[in-house]
Every structure is written in structure tokens, then in C-alpha cells.
Amino acid sequence: MKKIGITETILRDGHQSLIATRMTTEEMLPALELMDNVGYNAIECWGGATFDVCMRFLKEDPWDRLRKIRASVKNTKLQMLLRGQNLLGYKNYADDVVEYFVKKSIANGIDIIRIFDALNDFRNIETAIDACKKEGGHAQATICYTTSPVHTIDGFVEDAKRLKNMGADSLCIKDMAGILLPYTAYDLIKRIKEEVDLPIELHTHYTAGTGSMTYLKAVESGCDILDTALTPFALGTSQPATESIVATLSGTEFDTGLDLSKLGEISNYFSTVKEKYIKNGTLDSKVMSPDANVLIYQVPGGMLSNLVSQLKQQNAMDKYKEVLEEVPRVREDMGFPPLVTPSSQIIGTQAVLNVIMGERYKMVTKETKALVRGEYGKTPKPISDEIIEKILGSKEEVITCRPANRIMPELDNMRKEMNGYFEQDEDVLSYALFPGVATEFFKYRQAEKYGIESDFTDFENKVTIV
Secondary structure (H helix, E strand, O other), X not given: OOOOEEEEOHHHHHHHHHHXXXXXXXXXXXXXXXXXXXXXXXXXXXXXXXXXXXXXOOOOOHHHHHHHHHHHOOOOOEEEEEOHHHOOOOOOOOHHHHHHHHHHHHHOOOOEEEEOOOOOOHHHOHHHHXXXXXXXXXXXXEEEOOOEOOEOHHHHHHHXXXXXXXXXXXEEEEOOOOOOOHHHHHHHHHHHHHHOOOOEEEXXXXXXXXXXXXXXXXXXXXXXXXXXXXXXXXXXXXXXXXXXXXXXXXXXXXXXXXXXXXXXXXXXXXXXXXXXXXXXXXXXHHHHOOOOOHHHHOOOHHHHHHHHHHHHHOOOHHHHHHHHHHHHHHHHHOXXXXXXXXXXXXXXXXXXXXXXXXXXXOOOOHHXXXXXXXXXXXXXXXXXXXXXXXXXXXXXXXXOOOHHHHOOOOHHHHHHHOOOOOOOXXXXXXXHHOHHHHHHHHHHHHHHHHOOOOOOOXXXXXXXXX
């Protein structure tokens, strides 16, 4: 009998996928002791978009959130999502920032760090893996799943071998768009298990309506751990539902060992939290309906909402279908990157510009230029000389080394820039990732501490977070 582990995502990806990461720490706290006694493999509670949103929109310190969760969760491992050299931001940071961020994440309570790179350029996750191992954390190295003429099962198997050689403690197959179909999942995981002796965790989204079937075939092929979300924040663009998967596997050789009555008690609590977000309009019914178009366009839920927002701002919703059709073309031009933060935002925004301007690449974002220049790393397929010249001109040099090799150490300079807002060691990391947002948050924090009126205002986030 093989017990399947369940990683609960309701405190991170569940609400990130459905309500733009707006669940507050205070809303989480009443459920933590119950969650700690379920027997989860891990609780994913930090990283991804939570860091940015805590400061930008919720007026919370993300480090304080982590410490509070750790204080209540004494028996279960805490897990976070880290974008490799991007950390929790949208560009590459210097190695000293990456190393210090990982050190402080583990010191404040994280046990497992899931580390990925949007391009599957594993040079961009080496520093984070090494830092995690050095600090005694569990380094879960990640393959971002996607489909294209250059992505094959053989290639993903080679990726898995390479990640093991880099020191990974476990592997994650991250299907951020929900496009990994059941029989493909079976073949992919079976092949990896035959050649790589590491635990495999599968992460998918229910966007296309196939997530639960994919999990069932994955388990049959040897998958060890599944990411699920409790029912109130499951399905739609979130993960398959924890209770449904637990019930399906109950009494089989893959029994999770989790108690449905305990899960039901926690779900009842989060149902009351969900009601608030339905009433205030944060939970849009659109994100709850399966959309098989994701299998054609590979547009993850968060990226889709960003496209709609951009088109509405331009009064161009009539161009919606044209933009969806343009996304795969831009992705091909950019070397078939997986569509996950930050590449999803770069490709999506460029597709919108191409359609609205009526001419492809007439206007090009600085992020598109950076991607073509190699600032994010090596794309799965080399970008053609024609596209490089169209976007950069003929004189610009394309970066071929690990991008972070070109970034000088940053921490000392950032400490000097903080102008007296420093209250804890971790503040320099908040500032390093989001200088403007962090500064405004520090001002708000000081005003609250000393009873001064604050002019804190929410910042318009220029990048939709997925």
C-alpha cells in the first residue's frame, strides 16, 4: 500500500487563484490549529503572490504572517513557492539577495521551498537550491509543464535527471495552466519514476475541468504527493478539491489517511470566509467555470484576467478573441516559454499591444525586450534572428551567460537606501523586492505604531500575479 501525500494550498494558491490572494492573516488564524491536526504532507502558505499583496493591498507584513502561521502550526511542514532568481518579484536579483531571502524564509518557519524558473532555465534556480540546502530546508526543484513543438516527455525526463544532480530533495511537476491531461500525466510521471529516484509532487489547476482525472492517473503512475485546495477555494482556476481527492482514494492502495470529517470542519470555516469575497465582488463567477480554451491557448487563469483588464482599459473587449489567438504566436516568437509568472505577463501584454496597435511589435514593452535580450535566461527554443532584430535592432548584444552573473551584490546598498524605516532584518528583503511598495508600507507601519495619520494608498499593481 502506498500512502499518497496531500499538500493543502488554500492558504496560498487556492485564494491566489480565485480571489487575487486577498485572504488576510486574521482570516487564516482560526483554522490553523485544525489544519495542523489533519496529517497533511505540507501546508502551502507563503510565497507566490502573497508577499507582494500583503504589503501592497492588505497593509500586512508578510514576514509577520509567516511567523504567526508557524506559531500555530507545530506539527505540519510549511511550504512556499519561490521563483528562483526572481524570488517573489518579477526580475532577477543578485545572489546575495537570493541567499539571504532563503535564509530568512527558513529562519521564520518555512520547511519546504518549491523553486522554479519560468523558462525552465535551471541556471536560475541553482543559487536558491544551494541556499536552501545550506540552511537545512527541503529543496523541491520544479519542472514547469507546458506543450510546444520543442517540449517532449524525453526532454522533461532529462530535466528531472539534471535537477536531481543539482541536489533536489524532491521534484514538482508544476502545471500552472491546467493543461496536463490524464494519460500524458501517467506517461510523464511513469518515465520520470523509472529514471529518477526522488519523490514527485504534482501541481495542477482545474481550469480545463480535467484536474481530478489527471491526479488519478498520476497516482496510478507512481506520483507521491498531490496539491489540492479545500472545497471553498478549489476548482475553477484553483486546484482540485482536497475532500474529493481524499474520498476518491479512500480505501484503495493509495489511501491518503486523511479524515473527511476533520476536513469538513475546516471547509465549513472557510465557507464563511468565502462568503465575504462573494459579497464584495472579489470572487468573480467566471473563475469558477471550467474553460477548455486553456487547452488551445494555454492562458492560465490569472493571465486571462490580466488580458481582460488590459482590454477593458483600452475599450477594446471586441478584440478579446484576436488577443487569445495572438498569444500562441507571440509565445512562438519568444521561443516557446511556459506561461507562468513573469513570462505569462510579458507574452500576454505584448499580444494585447500587437492587436491594439494593428501591427505586430510596433510597440514593444521593456519586459519583452528584456526577454529577447536574455535577461530572464535561455528560452526553450532560440529566438530567431529576425525577431531579435525587429525587437532589439541589429546592434544590441544578447546575453548568453546566467543572467545573475551580471548583477553585483545589492544588499548593502539597499540597507543604505532605506532611510530609517528599518525595524527588522527582513525589511531589507521586502525593500529589495518591491522598493516603492515596501517604502509606502513602512510609512504606514510607522504611522500605526506612533498613532500618526497615514496617507497609505493601495498601489495599482502593474503586473497581474498568477
